[in-house]
Amino acid sequence: MILRLTLKNLAAHKLRLGLTALAVVLGTAFVAGTLIFSGTTDKAFDELFAEGTQTVDVTVQGTRAFTGGTDDLAAKPVPASVLDQVRRVDGVAEARGQITGFAAIVGRDGKIVGGNGPPQMGIGWPSSLSDYTLVSGRGPAAPDEVALDSVTAQKTGYTTGDQVKAVAKGPAEPYEVVGVFKVGAKGQTGGVTYAAFEPSTAQRLLAEPGAFSGIVAKAADGVSPAELAGRVNAVVPAGFEAITAQQAADDAAGDVKELLGFLSTFLLTFGVISIFVGSFIIFNTFSMLVAQRTRDLALLRAVGASRRQVTLAVMGEALGVGLLGSIAGLLAGAGLAVGLRGLFSAVGADLPTTGLVIAPSTVVWTLTVGVAVTLVAAFFPARRAAKTPPVAALRDDVAPPVRSLRARAVAGGLLGAAGGALLATGLTGDGGDPLALVGAGALLVFLAVAMLSPLFARPVTRLLGAPLVRLFGTTARLGSGNAQRNPRRTSATAAALMIGMALIATVSVLAASMTASIDKSLDGSLGADFQVSAGGGFGPPGSFDPSVAADLAAVPGVKSATPMTYAQVRLGDQQVFAAVGDPAELAGPFGLEMESGTLAAGADEILVDAGTAAAGGWTTGSAVRAQYADGAFATIRIAGVYADNPMAGPYLLGEATHAAHYPDSRVSTVLVVKAPAADAAAVRRGLESSLAAYPNLTLQDRSDIKEQARASVGQLLTMITALLVLSIVIAILGIINTLALSVIERTREIGLLRAVGMGRRQLRRMIRYESVLISVFGALLGIAVGIGFGWAVQRALAGQGIDVLAVPAGRLGAYLAAAALVGVLAAVWPARRAARMDVLRAIATQ
Template sequence: MFRTALRNVLAHKARLLMTVLAVLLGVAFVAGTLVFTSTISDAYQKSSEKGFTSVDVAIQPDDSDDDKDAPGDAPKLPQSLLDQAKKLPGAESATGTVTGFAAIPDKDGKLVGDGFASSGGNYFPSKDGKDPRYPMKEGKAPSNVREVALDSKTADRADYKVGDRIDVSVDGPVLKQKVVGIFTTDDGNVAAGGSLALFDTKTAQKLYAEPGQYTGIELTAKAGTSQDALKSQVEKILPKRTEADTGKKLADDQAEEIKNGMSGMRTGMLAFAGIALFVGIFIIANTFTMLVAQRTKELALMRAVGASRRQVTRSVLIEATVVGTIAAATGLLAGIGIGAGLRSLLNSTGATVPDGPLVVTPTAIGASLFVGIVVTVLAAWLPGRRAAKIPPVAAMGSVHAPQTTRGLVVRNTIGALFAGVGIALVLAATSMDDGKVPMGIGAVLLLIGVFVLTPLLSRPMIAAAAPVLNFFGMPGKLARQNAVRNPRRTAATASALMIGLTLITGLTVIAGGVQNAIDKMARDSIKADYIVSMASMTSLSPDVGKKLENLDAVKESSPLRMSPSRIDGKKTDLAGVNGKVIGNLTELKFTEGSFAGLGGDRVVVDEDLAEDRGWKVGSSFTTTFEDGKKSRLVVSGVYEGNLIISGVMMDNAALTPHLDEITDFQVMLKTKDGVSGDVKDSLEKALGDNPAIKVQDMDDVSNEIAKLISLMLNMLYGLLAMAVIVAVLGVVNTLAMSVFERSQEIGMLRAIGLDRKGIKRMVRLESLVISLFGGVLGIGLGVFFGWAAGELIAPSLSTYELVLPWGRMGIFLVLAAVVGVLAALWPARRAAKLDMLSAIKAE
């Protein structure tokens, strides 16, 4: 039986090629995902380890150490602590570090680096006048307020050289700096595509802290002193709300953080790989079902000459194992190539990653082989079991035994039960507070139910296309009959495409609803003409707000300032606004009171917070500000909050004196001439045409939201494309094997007058009908799942409503048709080329 199985594999290698390709693609996606994430994670980990090679112990402010008297951020580290650290017996040296955000535009005015990774720091010379963290490649270290040094990667990308004048933005206003040095660094952010600008220590302290303060202190140990021993010495001098960690722990923590960050990406990519494999299972099972059906006579003769049921099943499973092994091994090699290609693709888009070797872990090899072989064997088990039940007498009968009525009834009953329970669970989940898990289970059950029912659904849905198909004459009628002749095969082929389009449509419906909801929320809540903020979403200098307020074009403005506080013992952020004009810049619905009373100790709060704390107009509560001072505040209004505006709002005049550092989150403006291109240009010009600052009207905000959601959707589309590609292979596979199966029939059609063009048209129309059947099912299910998920989102997003993307759904249906046409090219050509007489004689 083993030799027989191997001969069958070799004999049917053309028919099995598509199955090998289906498994190969799924395995390649899994292997590529594991190789890519392992390579990137390893490169970042080694880069982070390099970044801590010169650090034995680091002292940092401890924001997790809560101070009940002052709920703000932990204070910066003073010069006195640095001086004490230098005198520790185990310390060879101590370096004071100051870090923050620094935006560097290139010569075209576009930001270099990746926003949050665009950082600034201080050059801290040791006794020899050099900072060992940043070896100078060219030029010298910065020594005054007008000088800056750039990392070599940023200098190369922006084409800056020593002596160039550049604009640097830390919190808004542009700093005119001269590049005096270019340095190399092992900083992980720079390796990941960010930028690093270095100032002299006094300038960095002025920009990011206060004179004589540091954001961190790094120590190196003397020879013979371990990191733990030095840490023990450091802990004796630590002031309140500071912490010390060894360099090894910092490197390990950063490596773990990178690993956790990459695990999310890996999980997401593996989920899509799983979808591709899930689709592949249908194709593999379909292929083996057809192969077994075509070999009914052969298998029955084997039973007649003495082969047992177990031997027949084993024969089919051996074939599957051979195919799976070949496909898994080839898929692993392809996956390694995909992993390397994804890394190169990232680098080509500017999202550079640290240098490092391609990492192929034993897990990637084992998982790829396991997935490829096991999936193929499991998919072949049911057809093999069915083949084993063929009675020997079938060798004397037709090779195309129809499915029994009892089998169809059982199948349809099971499918109806799964679909019914799935629909019930999904509908029930829409009314639950947290219905994600029931909805997920219901969605899976419904998908399985629809898949089981597709043979039943295929007949009426394909019959509905009869008027269109009849337009193509006899080839159209034959195509319809061929599509419904074997409903199981048609269903399995259409289901592969259905799953991919279900996910794509569902995600599109959800994304469209969320985008519309956020856009509507922003437009309904904000009446300001423009919102000004940092492109990196970091703090904005109060000088920006003052400059805008004094412009002739500006009618009203309000900076938004955020400050941590403790209200009745609970941590709560306070939002500072211009109480006199905030009512003209926002449009919030008040359930009690209004903005009219905002000022001094009077505040307005959102409805949810008021309900949670039991507040109403006239209620008062004790607040501890971030500077530790306490005050009694009174509620003068309760408004309906949302994701954009919520919390406790008070007048900036009352909040600002309690801030440790005065910074704005954003500035809202109303201009005399409203929204126009000229007004926006004038505002940007007044701010120095600074690319680090965004001046946005509501259309810009809406476009930014749309761009972000489109970017996410395109990434999801790209990943789901693998499932669709596998589905295309399924259609090709089904048609190719169907052509082989119907060789005699095609020969007879040619003999009675159907020309080659008619044969091609028949196969193409059959493919088109099957693809559109899968497309209609997928889009319909996707809309249902999108609606259901929207019902879960709606309670937390009040402006959410179902938005059907008719244009995109039309494109999806057209793509399904294109899939059908393209998938039929080779099978149709093959069918048309069949020799008439040879085909008639074929069994």
């Protein structure tokens, strides 16, 4: 009987429950899409990197103490003599030197192909043991020849015989395209561009004459890769290691997966937010359905149905909504995963292709999350339905019992206090996982605000409605009264919008604070007039030959041109990035202010800022156990402590130490200071002329640097806001659902209003005013909570450079206006439906 009743109720309320299911679809689609995208890209990169293991078995490379970041630049070149040693190892069928490094092709527009997207790779053309296959022409054999990968050739339109320019660590040089090759069996590059040179040219451009980036070897029949790696390790010199090709592929794929894993977690967070917002809609919908069916439920009780059976009937409806919504969400998630891949392609990151991977765990998680959230949200309305007394079936004016708001006030206060404590603990980093603590704290705060909002829903909506009443008279007064009539319903409807708006406001406050802090930092700590840098895209930071600094220093009007780069070093048990350069020369461009010690950093010496010194308990002269990227351990001395400087960062490593442990001598930035009397525009023109041969380098003045920082923050804000708009869309569905159910609930009332003379247009306006008040109420709540969250996060990050609190009043005001528009749009369909009611039938409704 219960199953039959559940199915009939689902069929009887298809439209109302369909809108609720749509909220489930949108939330679970994000969860499913993220999981499908992650599984698909993981498989694609596994296949891409595994292709290299088909041609080689062992790779010899410089020993690496760290992974990722600038570690590739710190790896030792492998001398040609090691290749001879490897070839003599028993079990090696074939071995050759491998040369890789940065090299970019200059497009027909004068810009490097790929821009700041995936890495631009230069390689030495291999004669064997590679997964590169010529598709046209031949391999490069002369210093002025180059071969391109097929994807790059297709993008640029270059073919064999064309003249192109390529840039590595020096100025761009002309080459003739003599061949086009395919990477791997499928010809997929993952967005990476490849330029192949003949071996000696590749050594000059990418490594060192007479040295290789690595050595690859193929095992003889009967020798396993692991066994061969062990034999090779026994003969290679200290500072080098032999690993299996599979391990090298796993390491390379691991770096990519780590980046994509962060992206998946980032996207999954928005899926969880959407599900959370949708739970308020589900709760509200079932609460209203239970309220409207009080008499029906009482009849069930009167004819013998138990409380348990009534609860199961309502929960059965929730199960049906959750299950259908989750299945649809899974299908929509597959489309979202395809869309994400398209988005990557649009920004130049062409991910390797493979069929969509919908793992069983993805199906289970999607269905579990969707169904569980729906059942939990519907549980309390179901329990309320079960408490309907049978005698209520005999009454015409029956209404479900309403609890006092006092219990909500106490529970909401306790939740708010607990949420605030978790937020404070997470933001200050005093214990546990900060991200988990902040997330749990935010969840509790949102629940607390949702529970407490009925206490002030009536006075706030009355206050918001007062101007509308003065301007639009009776219809506005009726709309305002409807919003105030049931503060629980109003607050529950507004809660969904409140969450989305609170998160958007938090991000807006944080973005404005970051921008203001960056401006302050640049004004206070950047003494350079210009900066020259190379973009690194998604790979290691870009770098170029230090001779560029000498060329820039020779430009008329330039006082100094100071090169610098970055390197990884482990201090104690912490792996950190340190700026590298001559501290005495960087003092001016960085505006360094020494608090103690000296700017002269010798071998195994480092300078740190005051905040880092205090946190580590260090002073000038302190000794710290350190490890460099080449694996060497040393006791490093604190040569000096300087005032906190956002441009210099917390660590400054001297050139002598860097040269001893980091073979690559290239730099990533040159800071240029003009002479006091020099004309800035004339100096800039001179610098641009000097850099004309380096299309991979970017020249910026102070205003450009500020604008770039603002643009980066703005892009992040736009991306996060766009993702959070999904929660706003779900909130709009909630308002539409509530108004539609409210119209049904007030059918007789609407009929009476029409009977006494209210026109269709006036009725539509009344519902529109009610919708606008609910929307603005939710937006106000969200903005207030968001400002509080933004302030808390900014204070927690004050020690990391975000030390200026900025509240973007104009942007938040625009969001409030947008919320009013949301209310207008959400009321369109319910208002039209109400206006089309037959007056006589509406009056006769019980």
